[in-house]
Amino acid sequence: MERTFCMIKPEGVQRGLIGAILNRLENKGYRIVALKMLKMTREMAAKHYAEHQGKPFYEELINHITSGPVVAMVLEGKDVITGLRKLMGATNPIEAEPGTIRGDYATEIGENVIHGADSASSASREIDIYFTQEEIGE
Numbered sequence: 001m002e003r004t005f006c007m008i009k010p011e012g013v014q015r016g017l018i019g020a021i022l023n024r025l026e027n028k029g030y031r032i033v034a035l036k037m038l039k040m041t042r043e044m045a046a047k048h049y050a051e052h053q054g055k056p057f058y059e060e061l062i063n064h065i066t067s068g069p070v071v072a073m074v075l076e077g078k079d080v081i082t083g084l085r086k087l088m089g090a091t092n093p094i095e096a097e098p099g100t101i102r103g104d105y106a107t108e109i110g111e112n113v114i115h116g117a118d119s120a121s122s123a124s125r126e127i128d129i130y131f132t133q134e135e136i137g138e
């Protein structure tokens with residue numbers, strides 16, 4: 001079984017989409033191993049989005065992701081890293097297919113409601129930013 005890191009972004013929480021998104025993840029067959037709501041600090045955000053530092057949208061990204069509470073979780077399932085990315089849809093909601101989470105719930109690239117780790121190394125790196133070993137049952 002594979003594990004990944006997933007997050008409902010501030011706009012998803014603010015728009016009341018927590019239940020709808022969790023429902024889709026569980027319906028797919030993924031198990032929620034750990035779950036918490038928190039407001040990210042700028043330090044956490046910089047760590048999380050380190051790969052984007054220096055890009056034109058970086059400041060906006062950090063300001064936005066720290067603007068309100070997010071829901072962070074660890075998901076477990078068969079091929080969950082790739083599977084979650086497919087379920088999320090493309091980064092830009094205009095390119096995300098209907099039926100995907102971003103395709104169904106978003107119109108703005110900066111407010112695309114959900115984050116999912118893009119590789120096994122990102123998944124373990126990101127899980128460590130948000131959860132202790134005890135919180136994920138290890």
Ligand code: IDP
Nearest residue numbers: 052057061090091109110111112114115116118
């Ligand atoms: P991902 O979330 O699909 O992995 P990344 O390229 O890792 O996409 O970008 C991280 C987040 O930064 C995106 O989800 C999106 O919210 C935001 N972002 C990416 N590119 C742009 C852009 O060109 N303008 C504004 N925001 C962007």
Ligand code: MG
Nearest residue numbers: 115116117118
């Ligand atoms: Mg990414």
